[in-house]
Amino acid sequence: KNQVEQSPQSLIILEGKNCTLQCNYTVSPFSNLRWYKQDTGRGPVSLTIMTFSENTKSNGRYTATLDADTKQSSLHITASQLSDSASYICVVTLRNAGNMLTFGGGTRLMVKP
Amino acid sequence: DTAVSQTPKYLVTQMGNDKSIKCEQNLGHDTMYWYKQDSKKFLKIMFSYNNKELIINETVPNRFSPKSPDKAHLNLHINSLELGDSAVYFCASSQTSGLAFFGQGTRLTVV
Numbered sequence: 001k002n003q004v005e006q007s008p009q010s011l012i013i014l015e016g017k018n019c020t021l022q023c024n025y026t027v028s029p030f031s032n033l034r035w036y037k038q039d040t041g042r043g044p045v046s047l048t049i050m051t052f053s054e055n056t057k058s059n060g061r062y063t064a065t066l067d068a069d070t071k072q073s074s075l076h077i078t079a080s081q082l083s084d085s086a087s088y089i090c091v092v093t094l095r096n097a098g099n100m101l102t103f104g105g106g107t108r109l110m111v112k113p
Numbered sequence: 114d115t116a117v118s119q120t121p122k123y124l125v126t127q128m129g130n131d132k133s134i135k136c137e138q139n140l141g142h143d144t145m146y147w148y149k150q151d152s153k154k155f156l157k158i159m160f161s162y163n164n165k166e167l168i169i170n171e172t173v174p175n176r177f178s179p180k181s182p183d184k185a186h187l188n189l190h191i192n193s194l195e196l197g198d199s200a201v202y203f204c205a206s207s208q209t210s211g212l213a214f215f216g217q218g219t220r221l222t223v224v
Contacts, residue, residue, distance in 0.1 A: 034213075042217060042218070043215035043216050044156075045215070046213075046214075091213075101158060103156040106156075
């Protein structure tokens with residue numbers, strides 16, 4: 001069964017600190033992996049997208065890594081800000097005609113001053 | 114200009130009613146999706162439409178039916194609404210396996 005699991009489910013950090021979110025998947029065949037940020041009451045917004053051959057990708061203070069062999073990805077947030085408080089969702093695309101997206105359950109991050 | 118727009122943003126209705134949520138994308142994408150986000154914030158795919166053909170239907174009750182009048186629209190019709198249908202519904206679009214863009218969501222409350 002194609003699954004995407006994220007950890008931790010929730011995380012509280014102080015402003016200015018770094019953190020790393022984890023994503024493990026069993027989706028196969030794999031097309032790409034994306035990290036989305038979802039603010040409360042808003043739709044998900046893309047942070048990064050990585051294909052099979054990419055190991056790391058950065059978007060400002062966000063850096064995503066991908067190990068396609070172990071089927072693991074991480075999202076590292078540097079120098080966290082209060083505005084980083086949101087849910088972070090890992091999404092894996094299945095390589096088939098429908099390009100099915102499989103969503104992880106998300107990590108709820110709260111950054112405190 | 115909003116890339117993926119959903120209406121209405123909020124919908125409160127009684128059990129047993131029939132309602133529709135509209136979705137439009139102006140990105141020229143060939144695939145559109147509907148997702149349900151439950152109380153635990155978990156996003157589950159409901160439907161995927163590619164070139165006006167239904168590709169995926171993830172064991173969704175047949176009370177839910179997607180309607181795509183054209184490539185830029187994918188509306189969600191719900192018949193005989195139940196309490197358990199209360200959730201936030203997201204529309205999204207993408208070009209084949211490209212990046213998916215999401216609408217802002219429709220919060221449906223069934224009372």
